[in-house]
Each structure stands twice: as structure tokens, then as C-alpha cells.
Amino acid sequence: MIRKGNLYYPTKEFQKAAQLYDKAAENPIKFWEDLANKGILWRKKWQKTFVHKPPYFKWFLGGKLNITETIFESNLVALKNKVALIWEPEPLTESPEYPRGKEKSRKITYGELFSAVCRFANALKKLGVKKGDRVGIYLPMIPEVVIAMLACARIGAIHCVVFSAFSPQALKARLEDTGAKILITADGYFRRGQVIDLKTNADEGVKKTKVKKIIIVKRANNEIPWNKKTDIWYESLVKNQTKSCPAQIMDSEDPFFILYTSGSTGKPKGVLHTCGGYAVQTQATGKWIFDFQPNDVFWCTADVGWVTGHTYGVYSPLLNGITSLMFEGAPDWPTPSRWCQIIEKYRVTILYTAPTAIRMFAKYGEDFVKKHDLSSLRLLGSVGEPIDETAWLWYFQNVGKSKCPIVDTWWQTETGGILITSLPGLGPFRPSYTGLPFPGIKTDILDDRGRSCPVNKKGNLVILPPFSPGLFRGIYKNPKKYRETYWSQYGSKIYFTSDGALRDKQDLIRIIGRVDDVIKVAGHRLSTGELENAVNKHSSVSECAVVGIPDKIKGEVPVIFIVLKKTQPEEKIKPEIIGQIKKEIGPIALPKEIYLVEDLPKTRSGKIMRRILKRLFTGEELGDLSTLSNPEIVEKIKKMTTP
Numbered sequence: 001m002i003r004k005g006n007l008y009y010p011t012k013e014f015q016k017a018a019q020l021y022d023k024a025a026e027n028p029i030k031f032w033e034d035l036a037n038k039g040i041l042w043r044k045k046w047q048k049t050f051v052h053k054p055p056y057f058k059w060f061l062g063g064k065l066n067i068t069e070t071i072f073e074s075n076l077v078a079l080k081n082k083v084a085l086i087w088e089p090e091p092l093t094e095s096p097e098y099p100r101g102k103e104k105s106r107k108i109t110y111g112e113l114f115s116a117v118c119r120f121a122n123a124l125k126k127l128g129v130k131k132g133d134r135v136g137i138y139l140p141m142i143p144e145v146v147i148a149m150l151a152c153a154r155i156g157a158i159h160c161v162v163f164s165a166f167s168p169q170a171l172k173a174r175l176e177d178t179g180a181k182i183l184i185t186a187d188g189y190f191r192r193g194q195v196i197d198l199k200t201n202a203d204e205g206v207k208k209t210k211v212k213k214i215i216i217v218k219r220a221n222n223e224i225p226w227n228k229k230t231d232i233w234y235e236s237l238v239k240n241q242t243k244s245c246p247a248q249i250m251d252s253e254d255p256f257f258i259l260y261t262s263g264s265t266g267k268p269k270g271v272l273h274t275c276g277g278y279a280v281q282t283q284a285t286g287k288w289i290f291d292f293q294p295n296d297v298f299w300c301t302a303d304v305g306w307v308t309g310h311t312y313g314v315y316s317p318l319l320n321g322i323t324s325l326m327f328e329g330a331p332d333w334p335t336p337s338r339w340c341q342i343i344e345k346y347r348v349t350i351l352y353t354a355p356t357a358i359r360m361f362a363k364y365g366e367d368f369v370k371k372h373d374l375s376s377l378r379l380l381g382s383v384g385e386p387i388d389e390t391a392w393l394w395y396f397q398n399v400g401k402s403k404c405p406i407v408d409t410w411w412q413t414e415t416g417g418i419l420i421t422s423l424p425g426l427g428p429f430r431p432s433y434t435g436l437p438f439p440g441i442k443t444d445i446l447d448d449r450g451r452s453c454p455v456n457k458k459g460n461l462v463i464l465p466p467f468s469p470g471l472f473r474g475i476y477k478n479p480k481k482y483r484e485t486y487w488s489q490y491g492s493k494i495y496f497t498s499d500g501a502l503r504d505k506q507d508l509i510r511i512i513g514r515v516d517d518v519i520k521v522a523g524h525r526l527s528t529g530e531l532e533n534a535v536n537k538h539s540s541v542s543e544c545a546v547v548g549i550p551d552k553i554k555g556e557v558p559v560i561f562i563v564l565k566k567t568q569p570e571e572k573i574k575p576e577i578i579g580q581i582k583k584e585i586g587p588i589a590l591p592k593e594i595y596l597v598e599d600l601p602k603t604r605s606g607k608i609m610r611r612i613l614k615r616l617f618t619g620e621e622l623g624d625l626s627t628l629s630n631p632e633i634v635e636k637i638k639k640m641t642t643p
């Protein structure tokens, strides 16, 4: 279907260079060693490349580095005046509808970014932040979020970015777990034309935590509550700082950052990444998978509050010395053309986004896309959830004009960087199949007894030693959970991804979806347990069950079944539940529907059978109900859920 003559790929050089699958498979450790030597500036070379003490492992032992030195010092003369970051604010300055819309887009060169990072790093030091301290970052998509992350990296502080649309409660949980003493936030930001007051959320979130100082970036100019004891404006803090700050030299295995993500239970897990391995994998995967070229303008549309934004919005493009684009706003606001306008305006060459966005745009038809010049694009990427054939084709034909390859990239917060994808130009590409493991990565698909599944048979996706340098090293302060979640299904030497998958005759991997209680809502990772916890906090709720059901645009959406303590009017209880979820998690977790039910289907031992509830929506056979203690309830719920 992809006609070779039309494609920009593969170039001869790329094809030649990419003869690395075989070599990498022969000796993956040596393969990563070469990439580490080529891609990263080391202060001291490592002594041992890989050490495995299951379920723990280490990479580049004894190596010393600071990731910001590869970004800045390694190439400063050449890159000084090159644009590192393009920032597009949400308000359209041209439009008279926005009286406040004085915001200008910003272009920040590597030289300017370096100065800003050093000044902020010095300011943090002055506030007493030291190597190993945790710093909370609760910022919207503005350049200061990158500056803040890199400033932490510069001085060896561990950043913990919290998605700005998360609620105060969600922020608090993360601040408590990390024990951060500093929080960096903003007065507000723009979303769909509204100013969102972030500072009030931040104030609520820091209550009863160890946070002593709140640094506030002025962004939306909104009125904010001010606490003289804790609050400092970012501007006044960096004003008198010098533009140079020596890099804190880190050990390869020193903690680099913590990012929280959802697992099977209610409590989010602090995924811990380390300096050396993350740097190597982040640099190399970007270079190979997006085939970064010096003039690229790379746009990863994910928010930095999710790992995609960390790795491919910030670190990977900067480690490769290319230009990264950041956009503050919502994708289809004020019109569905907004993203196309941005691609056109900045001549974006690589677009990396999620299937949910593609499906959302497809809903508007193709005409709006045709009005824009998207000819600068040469490569497209997809991430976060399976991309179905329809969305794949829409993306390929309407955005890539049937010329740009699509790299579908599979990875997780835990893996830190992409582990499965077909390389551009090499392929093979098959819509809805993610592709091959990245060179040097060994995967398998296992059945419940640990046997390798034959072609086309569904099983569990696993990663085998030596894994990858960027795979996480633990769950912050929770070694038990680390072992249980990832290293017990198939023993301590096999990384269990929690994804179901199969492979075709060409060995291409198709990801089917999570086999645990994680649901992907518009690409965002949530757990049903987390939602149930939020709902259960409502005083009228006796018990509840949350399941993810298929959705045409968002991939999956949650629906909630609630048994109330005593009957209450629906009009009253439903908005309260919605409010409860917004308060505990944030608007991304809002359910598609809430059903007030008499009872939930349960086994005789009292376990809620979520699987059966889910099947009411997927059209699958309900299966044997005779093991339930209350099979009659299923029929009743079925009547409620079928329109």
C-alpha cells in the first residue's frame, strides 16, 4: 500500500546505517555501549556496562555525567544561536477576541536556554536545594517547565513533574510521597480561552506537606492568593543570579527523576529513572526512530506531565541538538485548524502524537486539513495506545499526504523511552502493528505458563535481559510493589509489561491492550482502582466498580457503577460524584456514564466481577454466570446499559 516511489524514505545512508539489528542482537550490551560513547558526554567512563542482580540491574557502572552537559557544553559553539525551543501560546495574538492576548510566541536559542537554566539552578541552590533533593514541578506547557527541569538536572536535584491538570489532591499525594520541600508553579495558564488558576490549586495541594517555598512563574497575570512566608516570584528569584552554574557531576546510577503513574491499585507509583541509562536511551532512540536531522522542527504534542513529554518533548530533542516545539493550548481550540496552523507556521518536520488526537481530528472531516500547507512534514509518530487501521490511514493520507512513514511507538512510563517500533524507511509497516523491538531489545510474548506464544496467538508482552539502559530502577520508596508488579509473573529475570500482545509472521508486534486494571483514556493512564477510591470517598457511596469501555475517540473511557447507602435523587448524586472525581484526580478522569445500581455482580467470595460489567459494553459473551452469588443482577444492569 505504501508506494516506494512516493516516500521520502528510506534514504540510502539511513538504510546502510540501520543494518544494526543483527549486530545488536549478537551483543546488546556492546550495542548500547557504542551508543553511550557516541551520544553522551561523560566526565568519566564507566567500568562495567551491565550488572544484573534480579530483580535489580544497573547500567554504565562508575560512569560520571550530567545530562545538561551533553545538551549544552558538548556542542555550545555550534548550537549557541540555534533555536532549542519554540513556544506557541494558546491565545491567538492576532485575534481581537483576546484582550489579554499580548502573549507572543517565543523562540529560545540553546545559548539563551543555557543561561536561563543556570540562573534558575543558582537560585534553587540559594534556596538550599542540594543533590538528591526532590523538587515538585506543577507547571503548564510554558518554556519555564523545561528550564525548571533542566535546572534541577544541572544541580542533581530530582524533579517530579505533576501534570498541571491534576487536582490539588493528586498533587498533594505526590508531594507527600516525594517529601519535596520546593514546588515550582505558575499563577495560571490558558486553556480553551479561559484562564485556569493554578496557584490556588497549588496552595491547596501543599497543605500539610513538607513544601517550604513555592516559586511562581507569572504567566496569565491573574490575581492570585499570596503568602508572604512561602511564595516567591520566579522572576525576582532569577533576576540577580549569574548565567553560569557548574554542573553537579552525577553517578550513572544516581536518581534522575520521579514521575508518578497509575498501576493496578488506587495509589499512583513513583517511577524512578536514573541519570546514565535514561540519557543514553533517550538520545539514541530519538536519533534512530525519528532520524533527527539538524534542521528538524520536532513537535511532540504530549504534556510534560506525562513521560512522553519528558522524554520526547524535552530531553531527546535537546540531547540531539534539534528544535523542539511546545504548544500551550488545547488541540481543537479555537478551531480544529489550530494544529495545522502551527505546523504551517513553524514548518514542523516531525509530528509525534496520540491516536486519540488523530481520531478527534478525523471527526471534523478532511477539508480543514486541506486548507493548510503541511508539506514540511516528513515523518509522523504515534504513541500511547493502539492505533487502529482507520486512524492510521487517516493520519497517513491526510496529514502525511501518503508520503510520510508513520512510526508507531510502544513504550511505558517505566521503560523511559521507546522499545518497540519499526524504524522509518526500514519498516516493515503494517497498520495497527507497532513493529519490531528496537535493536538490542529482546522481547517475547508468553502464555500464562510462561511458554512462548506461536504466531497470531495472544499472550503477555515481556522484556528479557539485558532489558534497556532506560528501563526504570524502582518504585520510589516501594521495593515490594516493584517486585510484585513487574518481576513476579514470570520470575525475577523477566520484565512483565502488563500488556497483551501478539506477533505476525514477520515478527511484527501488535499491542492489544492492558491486562491489568489500567485504562487508557485519550492516551492518559488511569487505574480503575484510583477512580474507585475517589468515588468511595463520597459519604453516600456504599460500594462501586469502575470499568473502562471502548470509545470511538478516546480509545477507552471509564463508566462507574455505584451502590448507594440509601436511595437518593439521581440529579443530586451524579454531579456530586463528578465533583468528587475532579477534586481527587482531575477532569481527565471524568466518566462517560454513572449507573446507580442495586448491587454489583460478585463471586461467592465477594469479589466484584468487573469483567462481566465490561462485557455488557463490548458485546462479548457474558460467560458463565453461575459462579456469581447474585447472577440476577447482571440482567438488571444490562437493561440499564442498553439504550
Ligand code: WT7
Binding pocket: 261, 307, 308, 382, 383, 384, 385, 386, 387, 408, 409, 410, 411, 412, 413, 414, 434, 497, 498, 499, 511, 513, 514, 520, 523, 524, 525
Ligand atoms: C501503556 C503505557 C508510551 C509513553 C506514553 C504512555 C500503552 C503505549 C502504545 C502503542 C499500543 C501503547 C500500553 C502501555 N501504549 N504506546 N504504540 N500501541 N499501546 O505511557 O502512560 O506509561 O502508558 O500505554 O498499554 O503499557 P504510559
